[in-house]
Amino acid sequence: MSTGSIAATPERTKTRFGRVRWQIAGILGFGQFVNYIDRVNLSVATPEIMKSFDISAAQMGVVSSAFLWTYAMLQLPIGTIIDKIGVRWVNRVGVFLWAVASFASAAAGGLGLLIIARLLLGIGEAPAVPAAWKAIGQWFPKHERGTATSVFDGSSKMANVLGVPIMAFLVSTYSWHAAFIFTGVTSLLFLAIWWFLYDSPKTALAKGRLSETEYEMIRAGGAEDEDAVTTSSLHGVGYLLRRRKTWGLALGFASYTYAYYVLLTWLPGFLEKQFGVNLLKGGLYTMIIWLVAVIAQFLIAGLLMDRWVARTGHVTRVRRIVLVTSLLASLAVTGAGYVDSIAMAVVFLSIGAAGLAVSVPAGSSIVSLIAPEGYTGTMGGIVNFVANMIGISAPIITGIIVDTTGSFAGAFIFTGVVLAAGILSYTIVLGKMERIAPPPTRQPSPSA
Structure with a gap:
C-alpha cells in the first residue's frame, strides 16, 4: 500500500x-x-x-x-x-x-x-x-x-x-x-x-x-510490521544518516524543539523581566498558555488531521498543510517581545505555543511513515538526537541575546528564523512522505 x-x-x-x-x-x-x-x-x-x-x-x-x-x-x-x-x-x-x-x-x-x-x-x-x-x-x-x-x-x-x-x-x-x-x-x-x-x-x-x-x-x-528484520545497528544508522528525508524530518522537528525549549526555560523569566509579575502570577499565565496549546493539539493535530487523512487518503498533503500552517502560527511568539500589555503577550504566546503543539503530532508521526520496516526506533533516535542537540542551545542562545540587548525581542526574532528554517526542512528537504527503501542486505565475505 x-x-x-x-x-x-x-x-x-x-x-x-x-x-x-x-x-x-x-x-x-x-x-x-x-x-x-x-x-x-x-x-x-x-x-x-x-x-x-x-x-x-x-x-x-x-x-x-x-x-x-x-x-x-x-x-x-x-x-x-x-x-x-x-x-x-x-x-x-x-x-x-x-x-x-x-x-x-x-x-x-x-x-x-x-x-x-x-x-x-x-x-x-x-x-x-x-x-x-x-x-x-x-x-x-x-x-x-x-x-x-x-x-x-x-x-x-x-x-x-x-x-x-x-x-x-x-x-x-x-x-x-x-x-x-x-x-x-x-x-x-x-x-x-x-x-x-x-x-x-x-x-x-x-x-x-x-x-x-x-x-x-x-x-x-x-x-509497521513488528517482525521486520533489521541489519546491524551501525549499518542502519549510517544508512539513514545518508538519506535526505532523514535530515528533512530531523531538522524540521529540531526547529520545534528549539522554540519549545525557549518557552519552557525562559517563559517565567520573560514575564517577570518584561512585565514585573511575581512567580505565582507568572505561573498562572504560564498555565494558561500551555493549556491553550494542549487543547489546540488534541483538537487540530489529533481529531481534525486524522479525520482529514481518513476522508481524503492524502497522508503527505494533509500533514504538510498542518505542519506549515502550525509553524507559521508559532511565529506569533515574535510578537510577544514588542507589546506593552501582558494580556497581549499572553495572546501572542498562546497562539505561538498552540502552533508548536499542533506541529508535533504531524511531525513526529512522519517517523513511522518514512522509516524502513523495522527501523522506526533507529529513525526516531536520530530525529530526537538532532532535535535535542539543537534544542540544548536554545536556553543558552536566548540568554546571550537577552544579556546583549537587554530585551527578549531579539531572542524571539531568532526563534522565528529557526522556525522558518524548519518549514523549509519539512517541505523542500523532506519531500514526499513515503517509506525509505530498506538498507541493502550485506553479503558475507568469501572467507566467511
Missing part, C-alpha cells in the same frame, strides 16, 4: 474494531506525563536546593543540564536497541532506572550524588520518545496516528500545566525532597502499569486481549 494515500474508513464501521489500541495510547500518555513531571520537579525545587547545598547558580546550571548530557547522547544507540529488542523490555528497564534516579535525587546529601542521579535519569528516559513513536507506528493505522500522538505528546504539555503547582505545593509544604519522592512513586506506578498492560499487537492478539478484527484493521491501515 502506498504511503501517500490510504483507504478511507467509513464512520459507521468504526465501532466494530475494538479500542485496545486507545488503551495503549493512554498508557503511553501517562508515561509521558510522568516523564515530564520528572523534569519539572528540579526547576521548581532549584531555589531550595541551592540554599540546602549552598551552591552557586553556575553549579546549579551544571545540575540542570546533567540530564540532557546522557539523554541526548543516548538517542542514536537507543533507537537501534529498541528495534532489536523491542519496545516492551527496553521501556521496562528505562522506567525502572528513572524511578531509581528520582529516589536517589531525594536522598542526595550533596552536589555529587545529585548530578549522578540526573545523569541516571537521562539514561532511564532516553528510550521514552523513540519507543513511543515505534509503539504508535505498530499499534495505529496511518489515519489515527495524529490523535494517538496528540494523546502522547499532549501529556507532556499537561505536565507543564499541572506539574508546576503540584511540585510547588510539595516543596513549600514539606521540602524539596518531597518533590522527588513523589516522582519516584509515580514512576513506580507507571512501571507496574507498563509491565502488566503493555504488549505488542501480535502478543496482545495471542493473549486474546486484541481482537482479530482490530488487529487486521491496524495492519491494513499501514501499521
Whole structure:
C-alpha cells in the first residue's frame, strides 16, 4: 500500500474494531506525563536546593543540564536497541532506572550524588520518545496516528500545566525532597502499569486481549510490521544518516524543539523581566498558555488531521498543510517581545505555543511513515538526537541575546528564523512522505 494515500474508513464501521489500541495510547500518555513531571520537579525545587547545598547558580546550571548530557547522547544507540529488542523490555528497564534516579535525587546529601542521579535519569528516559513513536507506528493505522500522538505528546504539555503547582505545593509544604519522592512513586506506578498492560499487537492478539478484527484493521491501515528484520545497528544508522528525508524530518522537528525549549526555560523569566509579575502570577499565565496549546493539539493535530487523512487518503498533503500552517502560527511568539500589555503577550504566546503543539503530532508521526520496516526506533533516535542537540542551545542562545540587548525581542526574532528554517526542512528537504527503501542486505565475505 502506498504511503501517500490510504483507504478511507467509513464512520459507521468504526465501532466494530475494538479500542485496545486507545488503551495503549493512554498508557503511553501517562508515561509521558510522568516523564515530564520528572523534569519539572528540579526547576521548581532549584531555589531550595541551592540554599540546602549552598551552591552557586553556575553549579546549579551544571545540575540542570546533567540530564540532557546522557539523554541526548543516548538517542542514536537507543533507537537501534529498541528495534532489536523491542519496545516492551527496553521501556521496562528505562522506567525502572528513572524511578531509581528520582529516589536517589531525594536522598542526595550533596552536589555529587545529585548530578549522578540526573545523569541516571537521562539514561532511564532516553528510550521514552523513540519507543513511543515505534509503539504508535505498530499499534495505529496511518489515519489515527495524529490523535494517538496528540494523546502522547499532549501529556507532556499537561505536565507543564499541572506539574508546576503540584511540585510547588510539595516543596513549600514539606521540602524539596518531597518533590522527588513523589516522582519516584509515580514512576513506580507507571512501571507496574507498563509491565502488566503493555504488549505488542501480535502478543496482545495471542493473549486474546486484541481482537482479530482490530488487529487486521491496524495492519491494513499501514501499521509497521513488528517482525521486520533489521541489519546491524551501525549499518542502519549510517544508512539513514545518508538519506535526505532523514535530515528533512530531523531538522524540521529540531526547529520545534528549539522554540519549545525557549518557552519552557525562559517563559517565567520573560514575564517577570518584561512585565514585573511575581512567580505565582507568572505561573498562572504560564498555565494558561500551555493549556491553550494542549487543547489546540488534541483538537487540530489529533481529531481534525486524522479525520482529514481518513476522508481524503492524502497522508503527505494533509500533514504538510498542518505542519506549515502550525509553524507559521508559532511565529506569533515574535510578537510577544514588542507589546506593552501582558494580556497581549499572553495572546501572542498562546497562539505561538498552540502552533508548536499542533506541529508535533504531524511531525513526529512522519517517523513511522518514512522509516524502513523495522527501523522506526533507529529513525526516531536520530530525529530526537538532532532535535535535542539543537534544542540544548536554545536556553543558552536566548540568554546571550537577552544579556546583549537587554530585551527578549531579539531572542524571539531568532526563534522565528529557526522556525522558518524548519518549514523549509519539512517541505523542500523532506519531500514526499513515503517509506525509505530498506538498507541493502550485506553479503558475507568469501572467507566467511
